[in-house]
Amino acid sequence: xxxxxxxxxxxxxxxxxxxxxxxxxxxxxxxxxxxxxxxxxxxxxxxxxxxxxxxxxxxxxxxxxxxxxxxxxxxxxxxxxxxxxxxxxxxxxxxxxxxxxxxxxxxxxxxxxxxxxxxxxxxxxxxxxxxxxxxxxxxxxxxxxxxxxxxxxxxxxxxxxxxxxxxxxxxxxxxxxxxxxxxxxxxxxxxxxxxxxxxxxxxxxxxxxxxxxxxxxxxxxxxxxxxxxxxxxxxxxxxxxxxxxxxxxxxxxxxxxxxxxxxxxxxxxx
Numbered sequence: 001x002x003x004x005x006x007x008x009x010x011x012x013x014x015x016x017x018x019x020x021x022x023x024x025x026x027x028x029x030x031x032x033x034x035x036x037x038x039x040x041x042x043x044x045x046x047x048x049x050x051x052x053x054x055x056x057x058x059x060x061x062x063x064x065x066x067x068x069x070x071x072x073x074x075x076x077x078x079x080x081x082x083x084x085x086x087x088x089x090x091x092x093x094x095x096x097x098x099x100x101x102x103x104x105x106x107x108x109x110x111x112x113x114x115x116x117x118x119x120x121x122x123x124x125x126x127x128x129x130x131x132x133x134x135x136x137x138x139x140x141x142x143x144x145x146x147x148x149x150x151x152x153x154x155x156x157x158x159x160x161x162x163x164x165x166x167x168x169x170x171x172x173x174x175x176x177x178x179x180x181x182x183x184x185x186x187x188x189x190x191x192x193x194x195x196x197x198x199x200x201x202x203x204x205x206x207x208x209x210x211x212x213x214x215x216x217x218x219x220x221x222x223x224x225x226x227x228x229x230x231x232x233x234x235x236x237x238x239x240x241x242x243x244x245x246x247x248x249x250x251x252x253x254x255x256x257x258x259x260x261x262x263x264x265x266x267x268x269x270x
Contacts (some may be wrong), residue, residue, distance in 0.1 A: 002037055003035055003037055005198075006028075006031070006038065007037075007041050008198050008232055008233075008234060009037070009237070010234075011024060011028065012028065012042055012045055013042055013045055014039075015028045015042070016042060016045045016046055028042075030090060035146060044225055048139060062256070069100075075139050087254070092167060123196070123242075165187060165188040165189045165202070166185055166186070166187055166188070167184055167185075167186045167188055167270070168183060168184065168186075169183070169184035169185075169186060169189075169247055169268045169269075170183055170184075170268050171183065171247060171248070171249060171266035171267060171268035172266060172267065172268060173265065174264055174265060174266065174267060175268055176263045176264070176265060177200075177201060177263075177265040177266070180199065180200050180201060180265045180266050181199040181200075181266060182195060182196060182197045182200055182266045183195070183196040184196075184247050184268060186244075186270075190240075191236065191240045191241060191242055192240055192241070193213070193222065193237070193238045193240060193241060194235055194237050195225065195235070195236060195238055195247075195248075195249075196235045196237065197209065197213060197225050197233040197236075197249065198232075198233050198234065198235075200225075200233055200249065200265065200266070201268045202250075203227075203251060206253065206254050206256060207251050207252065207253060207262075208224055208225070208251075208252060208253070208255065208256060209222070209224070209225040209249050209250070209251055209252070209265070210222075210223075210224055210225065210249070210250055210251075210252045210256045210257070210260070210262075211223050211225055211238050211239075211247070211248075211249055212247065212248045212249070212250065212260060213239075213241040213244040213246075213247055214244060214245045214246040214247065214248065215241060215243065215244050215245065216245075217245070219259065220241065220258050221239065221243075221250070221256070221258065222238045222239045223238045223239045224255070224256045225249065228263075243270055244270060245269065246268060246269040246270060247265060247267070247268050247270075248260075248264050248266065248268075249264070249266045250262045250263060250264045250265065250268045251263055251265060
């Protein structure tokens, strides 16, 4: 098996997760020692899983914002300004009241500084939370990809195919791309559709593959085919069809189209 096929098959993820069998573990360990590219991919997968574990282990408190604003509102109530009093006769002020006024001003300024600190700390915490959520989102996307690849591997087993009533459909290349191929795994009991587009040629810049189900003789959008790291096509779940007569993949402008406009690369009938 070629290195690129091993990397895109999902076997490395199973190896890192400890879900591969003994023969596969021994094979991957030996090949990693011989091929730096394979070892680097394993290290990358391990790093992603470790990052996910760290993010999942420490969750920011949900009431931080509520607590901060409660404190600030309390301070604002304490220093709220009363309406200006009516003009009064000017009289002498004792030293005691002068010191009391000075103390009040100091407390007021201290409260303002405290409020500013709360806002600054909250802003920093918010930025860190946004960054952490971004990383978590990326890891969750990788996790979803791993789950789909694991499912695809499970579907290779005849017993699992029978249990889930899986019908594989081969999509063969057409004259515009005779070497292109894809494979559909259609679960007849749920209608779920998975596609393995790993044998499609790389789409040109500004273009993207779009999946279609042929229903009652008409093409129905099945979703856009995305890549991993911008270059690799992995097994991915597409839109569900209640009933389809055939499946096809066309090359469309980036973002896809409501109806196919580009060239059809592969086609497979049920």
